[in-house]
Amino acid sequence: MKNGKFLTLGIESSCDETAVAVVAxxxxxxxxxxxxxxxIHTEFGGVVPEIASxxxxxxxxxVIDKALVDAECTIxxxxxxxxxxxxxxxxxxxIGVAAAKAIAFAKDIPLVGVNHMHxxxxxxxxxxxxxxxxxxxxxxxxxxTNIIFVEEYNSCTKLGGTRDDAAGEAFDKVARVIGLxxxxxxxxxxxxxxxxxxxxxxxxxxxxPGSYDFSFSGLKTQALNYLNxxxxxxxxxxxxxxxxxxxxxxxxxxxxKAIAAALEHNQKRIVMAGGVASNSRLRELITERAAEHNIxxxxxxxxxxxxxxxxxxxxxxxxxxxxxxSGYDLDAVPGLEF
Amino acid sequence: xxxxxxxxxxxxxxxxxxKLGLELAEKAEAGDVIALIGxxxxxxxxxxxYIAEGxxxxxxxxxxxxTIVKEYKSGRLPLxxxxxxxxxxxxxxxxxxxxxxxxxxxxxxIEWADIVADVLPEDAIAINIEYGENEGExxxxxxx
Numbered sequence: 259m260k261n262g263k264f265l266t267l268g269i270e271s272s273c274d275e276t277a278v279a280v281v282a283x284x285x286x287x288x289x290x291x292x293x294x295x296x297x298i299h300t301e302f303g304g305v306v307p308e309i310a311s312x313x314x315x316x317x318x319x320x321v322i323d324k325a326l327v328d329a330e331c332t333i334x335x336x337x338x339x340x341x342x343x344x345x346x347x348x349x350x351x352x353i354g355v356a357a358a359k360a361i362a363f364a365k366d367i368p369l370v371g372v373n374h375m376h377x378x379x380x381x382x383x384x385x386x387x388x389x390x391x392x393x394x395x396x397x398x399x400x401x402x403t404n405i406i407f408v409e410e411y412n413s414c415t416k417l418g419g420t421r422d423d424a425a426g427e428a429f430d431k432v433a434r435v436i437g438l439x440x441x442x443x444x445x446x447x448x449x450x451x452x453x454x455x456x457x458x459x460x461x462x463x464x465x466x467p468g469s470y471d472f473s474f475s476g477l478k479t480q481a482l483n484y485l486n487x488x489x490x491x492x493x494x495x496x497x498x499x500x501x502x503x504x505x506x507x508x509x510x511x512x513x514x515k516a517i518a519a520a521l522e523h524n525q526k527r528i529v530m531a532g533g534v535a536s537n538s539r540l541r542e543l544i545t546e547r548a549a550e551h552n553i554x555x556x557x558x559x560x561x562x563x564x565x566x567x568x569x570x571x572x573x574x575x576x577x578x579x580x581x582x583x584s585g586y587d588l589d590a591v592p593g594l595e596f
Numbered sequence: 597x598x599x600x601x602x603x604x605x606x607x608x609x610x611x612x613x614x615k616l617g618l619e620l621a622e623k624a625e626a627g628d629v630i631a632l633i634g635x636x637x638x639x640x641x642x643x644x645x646y647i648a649e650g651x652x653x654x655x656x657x658x659x660x661x662x663t664i665v666k667e668y669k670s671g672r673l674p675l676x677x678x679x680x681x682x683x684x685x686x687x688x689x690x691x692x693x694x695x696x697x698x699x700x701x702x703x704x705x706i707e708w709a710d711i712v713a714d715v716l717p718e719d720a721i722a723i724n725i726e727y728g729e730n731e732g733e734x735x736x737x738x739x740x
Binding site: 273311312313345346347348349350399400401419420421422423424426427430431434435475478479482483592593 | 636637641656657658659661662663664665666667668691692693731
C-alpha cells in the first residue's frame with residue numbers, strides 16, 4: 259500500500275515482450291515498462307533482442323526495477339503480484355512465472371496467475387475508469403482474433419476465435435506478398451488509405467451461419483492468385499488497391515461478427531483490444547456500424563493494445579478481489595485455453 | 597518413421613495433400629521431425645492440419661506464427677507444430693528451448709524449416725512444396 263492505494267505488480271513475458279507495470283487499485287497506471295520500447299543500447303549498454311527466453315531472463319530484473327522506480331515505489335509497497343502463465347511460449351512464460359514466484363515468496367506477497375487473453379480485455383479498465391462488465395470484447399492481434407462475452411470481472415466466455423491465421427498475421431502475410439514488408443499491419447493500413455477498397459473482390463469468409471469463428475488463411479491464397487493472374491496477363495498491379503481491398507475483406511467480417519455478437523447478447527458496448535485494434539479502417543467501420551445499433555465502441559490507447567504488464571496487473575487485481583490465489587507451484591501453461 | 601518413400605509427387609488438389617498428411621501421420625513415430633519448406637500459400641499449414649487429423653487430434657490447428665510453437669496432445673502422439681518464419685536462424689530456435697521438442701516424445705512439424713536447417717536432427721524428413729503449373733497443383737519432394 260502506498261498513499262492508501264492497493265498496488266499490483268503485473269509481469270508479462272508470454273511472447274516477444276518482457277513487460278512489467280505497477281497499477282493502483284486495479285485501474286490507475288503508475289508505470290508501464292516494455293523492454294523493446296526502451297533504448298537499452300544507450301541506457302544499459304546492450305542490445306534488446308526479442309523472442310528468446312534467455313533474453314527475457316536478461317531483461318526481467320531490470321524491467322521490474324524500472325517499473326518500481328517509474329511508479330515511485332519499492333517492492334515493499336506492492337500488495338499483489340500478477341503474472342501471465344499462458345498461453346504463450348513455454349520458455350518465455352517460465353521466466354516471468356519464476357520471477358513472480360521468487361518475489362512473492364521472498365517478500366510474502368500474494369500471487370495470482372493470469373491468462374494472457376483475460377489481460378487484453380482488462381487493458382480497457384485502465385483506459386476507461388468507468389467501464390464495468392458486462393460488455394462484448396473483441397481481441398484482435400498478431401496472435402489472436404477472439405470475440406469474448408465479458409459477463410463479470412472474473413467470468414467471460416469465448417464466443418469465437420480464429421481457425422487458422424489471426425487477423426494481424428493475415429496482414430503480415432499479405433503485406434509480404436504485395437511487397438510492403440514488416441510489420442504488415444501499419445503498412446497495409448497506410449497503403450490502403452491511397453487505394454480503392456472495392457477494386458478487387460476478395461471473398462468475405464463468414465463460415466457457418468451464426469458462427470463467431472474466423473478464417474483468414476484463404477485471403478492470403480486469394481491475394482497470391484490475384485497477383486499471379488494479373489502478372490500473367492501483363493497488367494500492372496496497384497499495391498494500394500490490393501491493400502485496401504484485402505483490408506476491407508478482413509475488417510468487414512470482424513465488424514459484422516462483433517456487432518452480431520453484441521446484438522445477440524443484448525450488449526450496448528463493444529470493447530476492443532490487441533494490436534489490430536489500432537487499425538484505422540477497423541476503427542472507422544466498427545464505429546460507423548455500431549452507431550446504427552446504438553452500440554458504443556471503446557478501445558485502449560495503442561500502448562495498452564500491445565502486450566504489456568499493466569493489463570496483467572489489472573486482471574490480477576480483479577481475480578484477487580474475487581478470492582483467487584496462486585501457489586508457489588504455479589506453472590507455465592503454453593496451450594492455456596481461454 | 598518407418599518405410600518412408602523418398603519420392604516426388606504431384607498433388608493435384610487439397611484432397612491429395614490430405615492423403616499425404618494422413619499417410620505421414622500413420623507412419624509417424626515419437627521423435628520424428630518433419631521439416632516443411634515452401635513459399636507462402638503452398639499449403640504447409642494445410643498439410644500439418646491433415647497430419648494432425650491422422651494422429652486423431654481434435655483441436656483446431658491454428659497458425660503458430662506468433663507463438664512459434666503450439667502443442668497438441670489429444671492424438672496418438674503429441675504434435676509440436678512450429679512456424680519459425682519470424683526467427684533468424686537455428687540458434688534462435690534453440691534459444692526458445694526447442695531441443696526438448698526435437699528430441700522429445702512426439703512429432704515435430706516445422707514450417708519454414710529451411711531457416712533453421714542447421715540445428716535440425718540429421719534424420720529429419722524434409723518435405724519441399726512448390727507451386728505446380730495449374731492452379732491448386734503442388735509439387736512435393738520428400739527426402740531425408
